[in-house]
Amino acid sequence: MVSRVIPVEPFDLVIFGGTGDLARRKILPGLFRRFCAGQMPKNSRIIGAARADMDAAAYQAFVGEAISEFGGARTCEDGTLQEFLAQISYQTVDIRGDNGWDMLKADLSGDGRVEAFYFSVGPSLFGDIAERLHRFGMATPDTRIVVEKPFGRDLDTAKALNATLATHFEEGQIYRIDHYLGKETVQNLMAVRFGNVLFEPLWNSQYIDHIQITVAETVGVGGRGEYYDKSGAMRDMVQNHLMQLLCLIAMEPPAKFDPDSVRDEKLKVIRALEPVELHHMVRGQYEADGDEPDYRTAVNDPRSRTESFVAIKAHVSNWRWAGTPIYLRTGKNLVARSSEIAVVFKPLAHSIFSTGEADLPSNVLAIQLQPNEGITMNVTIKEPGPGGMRLVDVPLDMTFAEALGEEGGDPPDAYERLIMDVIRGNQTLFMRGDEVEAAWAWTDPIIEGWQARHDVPKPYEPGSSGPTDSDQLMIRDNRKWREIKV
Ligand code: NAP
Numbered sequence: 356m357v358s359r360v361i362p363v364e365p366f367d368l369v370i371f372g373g374t375g376d377l378a379r380r381k382i383l384p385g386l387f388r389r390f391c392a393g394q395m396p397k398n399s400r401i402i403g404a405a406r407a408d409m410d411a412a413a414y415q416a417f418v419g420e421a422i423s424e425f426g427g428a429r430t431c432e433d434g435t436l437q438e439f440l441a442q443i444s445y446q447t448v449d450i451r452g453d454n455g456w457d458m459l460k461a462d463l464s465g466d467g468r469v470e471a472f473y474f475s476v477g478p479s480l481f482g483d484i485a486e487r488l489h490r491f492g493m494a495t496p497d498t499r500i501v502v503e504k505p506f507g508r509d510l511d512t513a514k515a516l517n518a519t520l521a522t523h524f525e526e527g528q529i530y531r532i533d534h535y536l537g538k539e540t541v542q543n544l545m546a547v548r549f550g551n552v553l554f555e556p557l558w559n560s561q562y563i564d565h566i567q568i569t570v571a572e573t574v575g576v577g578g579r580g581e582y583y584d585k586s587g588a589m590r591d592m593v594q595n596h597l598m599q600l601l602c603l604i605a606m607e608p609p610a611k612f613d614p615d616s617v618r619d620e621k622l623k624v625i626r627a628l629e630p631v632e633l634h635h636m637v638r639g640q641y642e643a644d645g646d647e648p649d650y651r652t653a654v655n656d657p658r659s660r661t662e663s664f665v666a667i668k669a670h671v672s673n674w675r676w677a678g679t680p681i682y683l684r685t686g687k688n689l690v691a692r693s694s695e696i697a698v699v700f701k702p703l704a705h706s707i708f709s710t711g712e713a714d715l716p717s718n719v720l721a722i723q724l725q726p727n728e729g730i731t732m733n734v735t736i737k738e739p740g741p742g743g744m745r746l747v748d749v750p751l752d753m754t755f756a757e758a759l760g761e762e763g764g765d766p767p768d769a770y771e772r773l774i775m776d777v778i779r780g781n782q783t784l785f786m787r788g789d790e791v792e793a794a795w796a797w798t799d800p801i802i803e804g805w806q807a808r809h810d811v812p813k814p815y816e817p818g819s820s821g822p823t824d825s826d827q828l829m830i831r832d833n834r835k836w837r838e839i840k841v
Contacts (some may be wrong), residue, residue, distance in 0.1 A: 360385040360392050360393050360816070361394070362393060362395070362396055363394060363395065363775055363778040363779055364778070365394070365398045365399045365464075365468050365469075366396075366399050366400075366468055366469040366471060366492075366778045367399070367400045367401075367402065367463050367468060367469070367470045368386070368400070368401050368458065368471045368472075368473060368774070368778075369403070369404055369446075369463075369465050369471070369472045369473065370382060370383075370397070370401065370402070370403050370404065370473045370475055371448070371450060371471075371472065371473065371474055371475060371476050371480070371484055372404075372405060372473075372474070372475035372476035372486070373402075373403025373404050373405050373406050373414070374403065374405040374407050374414075374417065374476070375380060375475055375476065375824075376420075377475045378403070378475050378504065379417075379421040379424075379425065379738065380421070380425045380644045380762070381403075381425070381534075381768075381770040382473065382475060382770060382774065383418050383421045383422065384421060384422050384425040384426045384489075384775065385767070385768060385771035385774060386401060386439075387418075387422045387426060387431075387436070387439050387770070388426070388767065388768075388771055389767065389771050389774070390435065390776060391431035391432075391435055391439075391441045392767070393774060395627065395775075397438065397442070398442075399442060399500065400442055400443075400444065400463075400464055400803070401442060401444075401446065402443075402444050402446055402459070402462055402463075402778045403417075403443070403444075403445045403446070403633075404445070404446045404447075404448040404455070404459060405447070405448070405451075406447065406448070407447065407451050408447050409445055409447070410645060411444040411445050412623065413445070414443060414444070414445035414735070415440040415441075415443050415831040417691060417721070418440060418443055419440060419571070422436065423575065434604070439563040441465045441684075444462060446458055446459045446462055446791065448603065449653075450476065450483045450484055450487070451480070452479045453481055456487055456490075456491040456493075457491060458495050459491070459493070460491055460492060460729070461808050463493070468500070469497065469499065469601045469778055469780075470493070470495070470497070470498050471498075471499040471500070471501060471777050471778060472484065472488060472493070472498065472499070472500050472501070473500075473501040473503075473774075474500060474501060474502050474503055475503055476503075476811070477590045478505055478506070478507075478516070481516060481519070481520070482500060482516070483521075484500075484525065484825055485500065485519060485520050485522070485523045486519075486522075486523065486558040486635070488523065489522075489523040491693065491835045494523050494524060494527075495604050496525070498524070498528055499528050499530060499777050499778075499780070500519070500520070500524055500528060500529055500530065501532055501774075501777055502528045502529060502530065502531045502532065502596055503532055503583050504531075504532065504533065505586065505590065505591070505595070506531055506595070506786070506791050506792070507795060508585075508586065508590060509795055509798075509799050509802075510792060510795040510796050511797050513791050513792050513795050514792060517788040517791070517792065518667075520788075521543065521681060521783070521788070526787065526788060527782070529785075529788070530773075530776075530777050530785045531785050531786040531787075531788070531791060532773055532784060532785060532786075533595050533596060533599050533785075533786055534769040534770055534773065535595075535596045535599055535600060535694075535724065535769070536599055536603075536763065536769075536773070536784040536785070536786075537768075537769030537770065537771075537772045537773040537776075537784055538647070538725075538728060538769050539728050539767075539772075540722055540723065540724050540728040540730060541600070541724065541784075542605060542784070543601055543722075543730060544604065544696070544722055544730070545603060545612075545617075547730060547753070548608075549608050554720075555608065557700070558675070559676070559679075560675065560676055560677055560678045560679035561701075562700055562701055563679050563698055563699070563700055563701065564679065564680055564699050564700060564701045564702075564834075565680050565682060565699050565832075565834060566604060566605075566679070566680075566681045566682070566696065566698050566699065567681075567682045567684070567695075567696070567697045567699065567836065567837055568597055568600050568601060568604070568681065568682070568683050568684070568695075568696050568697075569684045569685070569693065569694065569695050569696075569697075569837070569840055570592055570596060570597060570684075570686065570694045570725075570841060571684075571689040571690070571691060571692060571694070571820075571837070571839045572685075572686070572687050572688070572689060572692055573684060573687045573688065573689060573690070573691060574687060574692075575641060575647065575648075575653055575663070576650065576653050576654060576663065576687060576689050576690070579801040580653045580654040580655060581654065581655070583654065583661070583663075584654035584659055584661045585661075585667060586661075586663045586704075586800075587661040587663070587665075588638075588662050588664055588665040588686060588687070589662065589665055589738040589798060589800070589802055590798070592665075592685040593665060593667070593683060593685060593798065593799040594794050594795060595786075595794070596685075597683045597685060598625065598794045598797075598798075599621075599786070600696055600724075601669070601681055601683065602620075602621035602624045602625060602626065603621070604681075604696055604698070605624045605625070605671050605675070605676060605681065606620040606621050606624050608619050608620075612783070613783065614781065614782040614783040614785075614787075615781050615787075616794070618782075618783075618786075618787045618790060621790055621829035622671060622787070622789055622790050622793055623673075624671055625790065625793040625794055625797060626750045626793055627671045627672050627673045627676075628669055628671055628797050629669070629671075630797075630801075631667055631668070631669060631770070631801055632799060633804070635668035635669075635799065635828070636665065636666065636667045636668070637664075637665070637666040637813065637814065637821070637822055637824040637825045637827075637828055638662035638664065638665050638669075638805065638810065638812040639662060639663065639664030639665070639686060639812050639813045639816055639821050639822040639824075639825070640659075640661075640662060640663050640664070640812040640813070640814055641663050641686075641687060641812065641814075641816075641817050642814050642815065642816055642817060643817075644688070644818065645814075647688075650663050650687075650688075651813075658808065660809065660811055660812065662805075662812045663686055663687045663688065663812070663814075664684075664685070664686030664687070664689075664812070664821045664822065664825070664828065665683075665684070665685060665686070665814060666682065666683065666684040666821060666825040666828055666831075667682070667683045667684075667801075668680050668681075668682050668828060669681045669682070671684060679833070681837070682828070682829065682834075683773065684825065684836065686821050688817040688818070689818070689819065689820060689821065689839055690819060690839050690840075691839050691840050691841050692725065692726055692816050692841065693722055693723070693725060693726070693839050693840060693841055694723070694724040694725035695722065695723050695724065695837065696721070696722040696724070697719055697720070697721045697722075697832075697837050698719065698720040698721075698722075699718075699719050700717050700718040700719065700720075701742070702717055702755050705717055708744060708746060709744075710746060715735055716733065716735060717736060718732065718733055718735075719733040719837075720732050720733075721733070721750075721837075726841060727754075727841070728750065728754075729752070729753070729754030729755060730753040730754065731751065731752055731754075732750070732751040732753065733748050733749070733750050733751070734748070734751050735747070735748055735749075736749055745835070754781040755799065772784075773785070820836065820838075820839050824825050
């Protein structure tokens with residue numbers, strides 16, 4: 356079976372920060388792939404905007420290089436790159452000043468098509484862009500704006516940012532991006548849960564022992580040390596990506612698969628999260644590894660108390676999840692790059708086999724998001740061949756990559772999909788303002804508690820699974836983290 360590509364209507368997309376890292380690595384190559392797949396119509400326009408002084412030809416060359424470096428392996432017919440580049444222009448704009456905005460407006464097609472503005476710049480510029488789009492007559496009721504993370508650094512700043520954007524745009528025009536939500540498997544998680552009769556009846560604390568959500572990276576802070584040290588794993592990963600995954604796994608079935616029904620249910624999950632007890636969290640900082648500096652050296656602060664690892668035992672306080680903890684874990688410089696949600700079911704109530712029920716492995720539904728996307732269900736079967744009823748635990752693979760792959764290559768990556776959703780006007784996979792605020796309202800007291808107690812993160816070895824205290828968090832509950840592996 357081959358998935359269908361449904362073209363979107365022609366659009367104008369302005370990328371503020373069009374020369375930046377995100378535009379180069381993700382947005383522009385992603386748009387090119389959608390163009391190759393036939394999803395982006397040929398008369399659509401992409402306008403890069405930044406302070407650098409360059410003309411359209413120089414920007415097209417920049418985009419061509421970005422595509423050859425980050426374009427991925429997908430094939431495209433000869434000449435397609437030139438056709439794509441012909442749709443690209445550039446406008447020099449100083450977001451903090453008034454230069455370039457009139458020219459930008461004049462460059463828009465202005466024929467009633469969708470106009471989207473991607474804020475791919477530092478968050479301190481979001482308010483300036485919104486205000487100037489309004490002042491220079493580009494904020495119409497049909498305009499869409501795409502806002503990158505981080506969305507605030509605490510509840511107060513997120514509220515202020517929401518209020519600034521709300522001065523110029525309706526909530527229905529604001530697309531707050533969390534690229535985890537654009538992953539194929541995240542959407543498949545909803546399809547598996549709500550499109551099958553098999554899972555939903557078991558999706559509660561009666562049958563599920565616990566859930567583990569792990570987002571592990573092998574890289575350290577790299578060149579982002581200064582930024583990262585002001586944020587830490589809690590703000591950089593838990594408040595947004597892990598929280599979004601937790602919502603999708605724990606939410607009630609929405610009445611419909613429409614943006615507000617889904618986001619209403621996610622919001623209820625965040626609001627049902629209990630405050631986290633002190634002994635239910637572990638923070639860590641990675642140590643040195645050969646020539647690689649330790650965390651404190653990497654961020655150039657020998658006294659830094661910011662965490663590069665965090666593990667949390669969370670509880671969603673409602674009827675469905677009472678008694679079933681959700682363990683969250685994320686960190687840098689860990690043993691493998693792997694993002695996974697594992698739903699671990701309870702042991703059998705009674706075993707008819709000579710193996711006692713306690714010795715039978717639990718069923719596990721594992722949803723891998725990174726580096727390879729896929730869903731596996733571990734089930735117990737009889738080991739083939741003679742030798743009596745010997746039982747083995749085997750994965751039932753639900754990846755279906757080949758069966759469902761798009762014609763000519765892989766399915767779209769998260770950014771490609773999300774940008775096309777912006778053009779279609781579908782906000783289901785974007786965070787609503789109240790969701791972001793609720794997530795900060797849960798996160799803030801945790802961070803404030805660490806600061807008030809002058810909490811010092813535990814050291815951990817690079818290439819490990821985090822501090823040993825993180826293992827203890829599970830062992831105390833008679834449970835075990837799943838191995839972090841690709
Ligand atoms: P970046 O590499 O520093 O690029 C910033 C862009 O903004 C450049 O194009 C820069 O061009 C432009 N810019 C800066 N000040 C400007 C001004 N006053 N007026 C007009 N343009 C201005 O940043 P990035 O890594 O692309 O990140 C962009 C946003 O995406 C940030 O919010 C970041 O947190 C978020 N994000 C990035 C990644 C990633 O992988 N990079 C991942 C997730 C989220 P000029 O200097 O020429 O003006």
